[in-house]
Amino acid sequence: MSAGRGENKTRDALNVFVNGRHFHMLRGMTVQHALLAAGILKDRESCTVKDEQGNITGLDGALTEGIKLFTAKNNT
Amino acid sequence: MFRMRKFFCLSLFIILALLFQAGPAFAQTRLRILHVNDFHGYAQPHAPAGMKDKIGGAAYLAAHIDALKKDNDGNVLLLAAGDMIQGHPWANFNEGRAVIELMNAMKFDAMVLGNHEFDFGGKVLEQRIREANFPVLAANVEGIAGVKPYVIRKTGGVRVGLLGIISEHTPVHTHPQNVAGVRFFPSDSTVRKYLPELRKKADIIILLTHIGYREDRLLSEKIKGVTAIIGGHSHTKVTDPQVIDGTIILQAWEHGKSVGILDIEIDNGKITSLRGTLEDIKPTGPYRDDVAAIVSVYEGSLDKAMQQVIGNTKVDLEGSHVRSRETNLGNFITDAMRKDANTEVAFINGGAIRTGISAGPITVRDIYTVLPFTGYTVVMELRGDELRRALEHALAAGEEGSGGFLQVSGMKFTYDPAAAAGSRIKAIAVNGSPLEKARKYSIATSDFLVAGGDGYSFFKAIRQKRVQGQGKEIRTLVIEYIKTQGDICPRAEGRIKPETP
Numbered sequence: 025m026s027a028g029r030g031e032n033k034t035r036d037a038l039n040v041f042v043n044g045r046h047f048h049m050l051r052g053m054t055v056q057h058a059l060l061a062a063g064i065l066k067d068r069e070s071c072t073v074k075d076e077q078g079n080i081t082g083l084d085g086a087l088t089e090g091i092k093l094f095t096a097k098n099n100t
Numbered sequence: 101m102f103r104m105r106k107f108f109c110l111s112l113f114i115i116l117a118l119l120f121q122a123g124p125a126f127a128q129t130r131l132r133i134l135h136v137n138d139f140h141g142y143a144q145p146h147a148p149a150g151m152k153d154k155i156g157g158a159a160y161l162a163a164h165i166d167a168l169k170k171d172n173d174g175n176v177l178l179l180a181a182g183d184m185i186q187g188h189p190w191a192n193f194n195e196g197r198a199v200i201e202l203m204n205a206m207k208f209d210a211m212v213l214g215n216h217e218f219d220f221g222g223k224v225l226e227q228r229i230r231e232a233n234f235p236v237l238a239a240n241v242e243g244i245a246g247v248k249p250y251v252i253r254k255t256g257g258v259r260v261g262l263l264g265i266i267s268e269h270t271p272v273h274t275h276p277q278n279v280a281g282v283r284f285f286p287s288d289s290t291v292r293k294y295l296p297e298l299r300k301k302a303d304i305i306i307l308l309t310h311i312g313y314r315e316d317r318l319l320s321e322k323i324k325g326v327t328a329i330i331g332g333h334s335h336t337k338v339t340d341p342q343v344i345d346g347t348i349i350l351q352a353w354e355h356g357k358s359v360g361i362l363d364i365e366i367d368n369g370k371i372t373s374l375r376g377t378l379e380d381i382k383p384t385g386p387y388r389d390d391v392a393a394i395v396s397v398y399e400g401s402l403d404k405a406m407q408q409v410i411g412n413t414k415v416d417l418e419g420s421h422v423r424s425r426e427t428n429l430g431n432f433i434t435d436a437m438r439k440d441a442n443t444e445v446a447f448i449n450g451g452a453i454r455t456g457i458s459a460g461p462i463t464v465r466d467i468y469t470v471l472p473f474t475g476y477t478v479v480m481e482l483r484g485d486e487l488r489r490a491l492e493h494a495l496a497a498g499e500e501g502s503g504g505f506l507q508v509s510g511m512k513f514t515y516d517p518a519a520a521a522g523s524r525i526k527a528i529a530v531n532g533s534p535l536e537k538a539r540k541y542s543i544a545t546s547d548f549l550v551a552g553g554d555g556y557s558f559f560k561a562i563r564q565k566r567v568q569g570q571g572k573e574i575r576t577l578v579i580e581y582i583k584t585q586g587d588i589c590p591r592a593e594g595r596i597k598p599e600t601p
Contacts, residue, residue, distance in 0.1 A: 051273070053551060058551075061560050070150025070151070075313065075314070075334075079339070080337040081335055082336075082355075084140070084335055085312075085334040086215075088311075088314050088315050
């Protein structure tokens with residue numbers, strides 16, 4: 025169900041890793057969706073998330089292919 | 101005499117040419133590049149979820165930027181790395197016009213398009229670009245009037261080439277109609293295409309991107325000769341930027357909560373220092389009156405828009421039992437979703453519906469109170485047996501009173517409340533026909549459920565799904581649905597029916 029236009033061949037499914045666990049996420053979804061998928065967020069509460077370089081990433085941040093996200097223990 | 105004048109003119113020309121020549125004529129120069137990204141219309145100071153103190157605020161951001169400009173004797177460029185005009189209702193209710201007004205007041209030098217810039221449609225975007233006093237860039241987009249691939253800005257005697265790159269996946273981030281007729285091209289080949297041209301015209305090259313921090317890093321490994329990649333999209337707070345093969349990768353978080361600062365020192369045409377930092381914006385201290393005035397004017401407009409009556413309900417819209425049984429409000433919302441997505445079935449978790457509406461006029465604010473979350477529709481295909489499983493899960497959630505109970509459209513089902521969890525469903529009909537176990541049905545639901553929210557973890561494994569339109573929130577399509585109906589009178593009509601044997 026690719027929705028790509030123009031010259032790009034886009035894939036809808038992304039490989040995303042949360043605390044080392046692998047998830048297939050839909051392109052267009054955000055960090056918050058990945059945390060829901062991982063069962064870390066139960067609702068729309070807050071959580072501090074970092075990428076593999078240790079940078080803080082906003083919950084509304086777009087997921088990209090291969091992204092690795094980590095949450096602090098006290099957030100889970 | 102004529103020969104003397106000719107000689108004088110020629111000498112003047114050569115001197116002027118040397119003075120203004122491009123390339124490494126400048127001696128010691130320090131450039132400062134300020135940048136923000138993913139502002140998303142957050143003009144007022146706000147306390148993000150889980151935080152007590154407010155942060156951000158456009159008037160404070162503007163004053164902070166002015167101070168940072170002053171520190172560097174004016175050799176400063178102010179850039180925006182996309183997703184500026186859409187997001188917060190303050191911006192959405194005027195389709196991003198307010199943000200462009202802010203950016204004009206703050207004297208931005210350039211901006212790259214983000215995927216959310218398309219959320220109001222191509223025509224509105226073209227209008228926003230016409231209103232902007234700064235160039236709007238995206239080298240890998242065709243079909244939007246006024247967009248430029250790059251721009252050269254001269255500051256401190258240095259010609260800075262700014263090349264814009266947007267995510268090539270933008271068509272799956274927004275409603276298909278928003279990108280009709282627009283073509284997107286891959287980032288890396290586009291950069292390679294423009295680099296030779298830019299090298300001739302600029303002393304340093306900066307990529308202004310909206311593809312995400314990880315993609316920026318990958319891009320830096322594929323291309324050479326770029327001083328910096330200033331990005332957005334992943335909302336990454338890059339406090340300790342890394343230099344990869346001579347390219348510094350930067351991003352300044354989100355929502356105007358911080359400003360990025362890149363200081364570049366150049367000596368005899370060579371870059372001797374690249375230093376990137378972030379400074380948080382706090383709503384204390386100096387602020388810009390003119391920017392605060394713009395924020396205030398559009399706050400007033402937003403308040404008026406919220407009070408707008410969009411229709412009338414002849415009956416109370418019931419929001420208190422959405423977690424345990426069929427309600428007329430749940431029916432109405434899911435009918436609106438099903439119509440917008442043109443699917444056979446729609447459902448939403450009761451937890452998304454936070455209150456009801458009394459009979460009488462319905463305002464925009466009423467709908468924002470009923471649906472306070474910024475959810476959007478995702479379309480997926482479920483087999484009959486998968487749909488049954490979802491409904492069994494909904495009934496189990498309903499028993500617990502959790503938000504996972506589903507409100508539905510396009511289908512009816514009966515169940516035995518006394519039966520064991522997982523085997524309560526007795527009969528399901530989709531648009532009047534009995535459910536077929538192996539048949540696929542098109543379903544419209546929310547991004548929250550598709551991500552596995554409220555315990556619907558098995559939705560994560562469904563591969564046939566697509567975002568229907570991240571730019572159009574569910575509450576927006578409900579507002580549009582009410583506007584087309586005028587008077588509404590939804591009823592609970594036996595879509596979800598308990599039957600005790």
